[in-house]
Amino acid sequence: MKDPIIVIGLGELGSVFARGFLRLGYPVQGVTRDMDISLVANTTPNPAAVLIAVGEADIATTLATLPTVWKDKVILLQNELLPRDWQAAEINNPTVISVWFEKKKGMDSKVVLPSPIFGANAKLVFNALSQIDLPSFILDTEEELTYELVRKNLYILTTNIAGLEVGGNVESLANQHSAVMNAVANDVLDIQDWLTETKNDRQRLMEGLLEAIHGDLAHGCMGRSAPARLTRAIGFANQAGLDIPTLRDIANKHLSH
Structure with missing residues (x-):
């Protein structure tokens, strides 16, 4: 049995990635804003990855309150994201994807460009997106x-x-x-x-x-x-x-x- 993947924020984008992870055979544990994240961290201290899929308005708070045991597993996908954002929360070397597909309620994902990914879990994200026919590629450098x-x-x-x-x-x-x-x-x-x-x-x-x-x-x-x-x-x-x-x-x- 594979270790679960935590998905924080189950809006349109979070749901797309969750589907890709599920198709790869990973259990997915969703975290919504009314759940106690520390309780989830206690029951799942060692997930395969932690995808943070909240909107950019909530990212600073989410990163600041992220359980320490998850900090080395983070995957980020927000718009307006830059290294200073994760550095401020003392998150080192997250996996980051610049999402170039749009997902709105009631419509399929619409691709603008292939989405670039960098970090330790880049292959995981690449494989999950390929499961749902979304093009991406892995970057070599920061x-x-x-x-x-x-x-x-x-x-x-x-x-x-x-x-x-x-x-x-x-x-x-x-x-x-x-x-x-x-x-x-x-x-x-x-x-x-x-x-x-x-x-x-x-x-x-x-x-x-x-x-x-x-x-x-x-x-x-x-x-x-x-x-x-x-x-x-x-x-x-x-x-x-x-x-x-x-x-x-x-x-x-x-x-x-």
């Missing part, structure tokens, strides 16, 4: 992981925040509003450089952004979390003392103050 996480952040933040200004889908953003897209992207990358404490390769990231846009041209720009993403981005910029003129201009027009 540097590549940082690039992939920044690229995903660039895509989400740029399309969401530019979407507040111009609406529409990512095809119209890239083709008809490229000046807005590039100005937003530049501000977003200033913030990402500060958050990662490194000078990221902007040309490669912008090419990566366009590749993702071409992966699903009909993708709507503005998700419902766009205002929260913009507010969070400006909070980071204020901490860093960054100008980010385009983001501030969009916030002045579209956020209620």
